[in-house]
């Protein structure tokens with residue numbers, strides 16, 4: 001084959017020798033004979049065979065290869081391999097949403113009678129899935145605070161098969177000790193599962209801290225532009241992958257090739273975006289902490305954060321979620337939100353566009369007042385998911401409402 005016609009870079013066999021940023025752009029790509037530069041979208045539900053014999057071999061799994069896109073699809077596979085490479089895992093199954101990644105993990109790896117210890121401040125739909133749906137099928141759950149190691153220890157029983165966390169938590173940014181929880185899980189023959197959606201492998205790689213399963217909602221930072229819904233489960237154990245894949249191919253919560261292609265583009269710029277939103281979020285958190293209208297600021301990157309040291313040990317930066325309490329209640333919080341001109345009033349996160357929400361009346365609105373109090377979600381709390389706009393503009397948009405609150409106070413103080 002002449003040098004000119006050689007399909008250069010058809011596959012990356014030495015991915016592990018390449019740096020994170022290179023793998024984010026290159027890992028998993030398989031060029032077709034068309035020599036396309038970009039990753040192609042294989043928009044096909046099924047695949048054809050050279051012969052009846054080959055069809056039989058594929059169906060019986062004697063020959064490895066594509067059959068049907070509920071099981072495997074080349075675009076989806078490229079996404080799976082690229083994400084697995086970035087997380088430091090060996091296998092990945094891509095799913096239709098973050099929630100279906102969590103469902104797949106639980107239904108593939110648990111059975112009736114099993115017990116799970118989970119953080120109580122998980123993503124709201126995850127708590128509902130556990131407490132209202134999976135519990136109907138005989139899986140039992142105990143919910144504890146991510147920072148209360150004693151509660152984790154005390155909740156373990158002989159049926160415990162899984163410990164499940166997110167870290168940092170959303171919106172209050174509590175940080176779990178991943179190494180300690182992994183050790184506790186393994187001492188008790190349980191799996192340690194980390195939903196790494198808020199950090200992505202750019203900021204935190206749970207496998208390096210001994211997690212067994214890493215879950216993603218690709219909808220958030222992996223997409224990064226609020227376009228598609230998707231998810232993934234990454235493991236570094238072939239047996240776990242076998243169970244996950246068997247569930248996926250049979251139950252069918254599969255990712256569409258188009259969405260996989262969008263997420264591949266997202267992975268290419270993930271590091272640049274995570275760094276940028278983390279830098280802006282830290283600057284915003286420091287600015288809020290100094291603002292007279294603001295009470296407590298929740299951001300693991302602040303020195304005042306109770307788990308700042310732990311966050312600094314297990315994360316390379318602190319992410320885009322900043323929550324803060326204003327000096328006031330719900331009307332004042334709503335006033336600050338309504339005074340913004342370009343921040344998007346929506347509960348989504350992980351978008352290039354910065355979003356602002358009032359958790360007590362939206363994401364946590366269906367909890368009772370007692371449940372909200374227990375979760376620390378006060379009426380005065382505002383959450384900002386920092387995007388990629390100029391941080392000075394974000395500050396100015398928030399300052400409009402905050403300064404209006406602060407000025408009368410300062411004036412009152414001046415009058416004595």
Ligand SMILES: *Cc1c(COP(=O)(O)O)cnc(C)c1O
Nearest residue numbers: 097098099123195197217219230
């Ligand atoms: C959004 C989110 C999910 C659910 O993902 P979807 O893609 O919306 O199904 C799960 N975990 C966390 C931490 C999330 O933020």
